[in-house]
Amino acid sequence: MAGVPFWIRALGSAFILFAGTLAGKLLAAKLETELEELSRFELALLNLSTEISYSLSTLPKALSNAGNKAGGDTGTLFSLIGSLSGIEQRRTVEEAFDLALEQAQGLNVPEFELEILRVLVKNLGVWGCKEQIGFIDIALTESRNYRSSIQEEHMKKARMYRSLGVLFALGIVIVLL
Amino acid sequence: MSKTVTGVLRQDIMPLYSSRVRNALAAWIDRYPHQAEAIQEIRLRTGLPLCIGFSGRDAVLHDLIVSGTDIEKTLSLITDCSYYALEDEFKGGYITIPGGHRVGLSGQMIAYTNGEHKLRYVSAFCFRIAREVKSVAENIVPELSSPDTGIASTLIISPPGCGKTTFLRDLCRILGNGLDACKLPPAQVAIVDERSEIAACYGGAPQLDVGPRADILDRCPKAKGINMLLRSMNPEVIVTDELGGEEDARAVAMALSGGVKVIASCHGKDLDDIRSKPYSAWLVSRGYFTKALILSKRNGPGTIEFVGDIK
Numbered sequence: 477m478a479g480v481p482f483w484i485r486a487l488g489s490a491f492i493l494f495a496g497t498l499a500g501k502l503l504a505a506k507l508e509t510e511l512e513e514l515s516r517f518e519l520a521l522l523n524l525s526t527e528i529s530y531s532l533s534t535l536p537k538a539l540s541n542a543g544n545k546a547g548g549d550t551g552t553l554f555s556l557i558g559s560l561s562g563i564e565q566r567r568t569v570e571e572a573f574d575l576a577l578e579q580a581q582g583l584n585v586p587e588f589e590l591e592i593l594r595v596l597v598k599n600l601g602v603w604g605c606k607e608q609i610g611f612i613d614i615a616l617t618e619s620r621n622y623r624s625s626i627q628e629e630h631m632k633k634a635r636m637y638r639s640l641g642v643l644f645a646l647g648i649v650i651v652l653l
Numbered sequence: 654m655s656k657t658v659t660g661v662l663r664q665d666i667m668p669l670y671s672s673r674v675r676n677a678l679a680a681w682i683d684r685y686p687h688q689a690e691a692i693q694e695i696r697l698r699t700g701l702p703l704c705i706g707f708s709g710r711d712a713v714l715h716d717l718i719v720s721g722t723d724i725e726k727t728l729s730l731i732t733d734c735s736y737y738a739l740e741d742e743f744k745g746g747y748i749t750i751p752g753g754h755r756v757g758l759s760g761q762m763i764a765y766t767n768g769e770h771k772l773r774y775v776s777a778f779c780f781r782i783a784r785e786v787k788s789v790a791e792n793i794v795p796e797l798s799s800p801d802t803g804i805a806s807t808l809i810i811s812p813p814g815c816g817k818t819t820f821l822r823d824l825c826r827i828l829g830n831g832l833d834a835c836k837l838p839p840a841q842v843a844i845v846d847e848r849s850e851i852a853a854c855y856g857g858a859p860q861l862d863v864g865p866r867a868d869i870l871d872r873c874p875k876a877k878g879i880n881m882l883l884r885s886m887n888p889e890v891i892v893t894d895e896l897g898g899e900e901d902a903r904a905v906a907m908a909l910s911g912g913v914k915v916i917a918s919c920h921g922k923d924l925d926d927i928r929s930k931p932y933s934a935w936l937v938s939r940g941y942f943t944k945a946l947i948l949s950k951r952n953g954p955g956t957i958e959f960v961g962d963i964k
Contacts, residue, residue: 600734604737604771
């Protein structure tokens, strides 16, 4: 490294520092997004419950409305299921869910959320109002429990990834310099 | 041009079945295309073969046993994946689907401690195909109207299955459009469709042609509906099906006293039969209805036995 001019070494070090920090931030953001999507999922479920119990909206419309209000990739998934299901589309909600997953492969939806949804869609639209709200409440409770159980760990990990990214890059810079 | 029965089946009804039921029915239709045009109803019963109903007979497809999954899929689709939104309609035992077709349901009722009953486990459907017959009433309108007074208040009388509702629907269409041949101008028609048979509404919108000037109160009790329409819609003619009790008779009398014409149907064989029933006799004897149309099945549904003044 002795023959390399200082400005090139300085530029290389800055690049490594930037890349390390970015990698740490991206890993941290992934964990934070999972928590955020779970929050959106809970919001979507609450909206769905309201649409069903107070507005008596049809399920495709209720899913679309709940998805639009929740936003994010979770909201997009809800809206997609809503638009693919119903008498006009000739599809049950379960069939629409499977098709939505095929059509929306780029969506960043947590696996746990998909598992809850997979069970929920089997019971959506085939029960009376009270039972329907009951099934949504169960899904909501499961999601809340899961989110609270991983939240602390995810936040710790996110902080750690950010620090590790910077430290790892610093280590390389020191070695190179 | 009216649709063929097989066209209606393929477009409105078969997409609501699971693929195995749909395929079996499609194969049967391909095999017996002429018989298929006479289909009146299709019955799906859990654990039993698919049954196709015609007038007075049926065909059973023993090769296809309808499963619980088939029923679940159909239930989900006919309710637009929204069973909860139709719970109250299920209490009536049927729902109307797009196209105006009626689906009857049966299964297990659950009794709640508050005395309420709900149909919870649906195990059978009866799809009754809506057939719209237009222009059947055109020839009788001259008998029921005059250029000076317009359409007369008319009672349509017949036993079940003779075409009362078909005539009522066609009269709504004709009155809403007006009829030049009788110098009848278009009229504002209000329909109280307690059993969803006249206009066959789906989501509040009529699925059958009831004319361009029809206001419909769907699934509303007749007496209540007539009073509501009188207050709110300023109708010239009120049309309703199956007059029965005292409340209905009083509501009709109130409408007629207010200068609105009423066209209604009533179960019965003839005018003597009508005069033997207390409330319809009261309406006829007091002169609320001035014309009558009596139908029978003598030469097939819709045979006109009498049309003219009630004497």
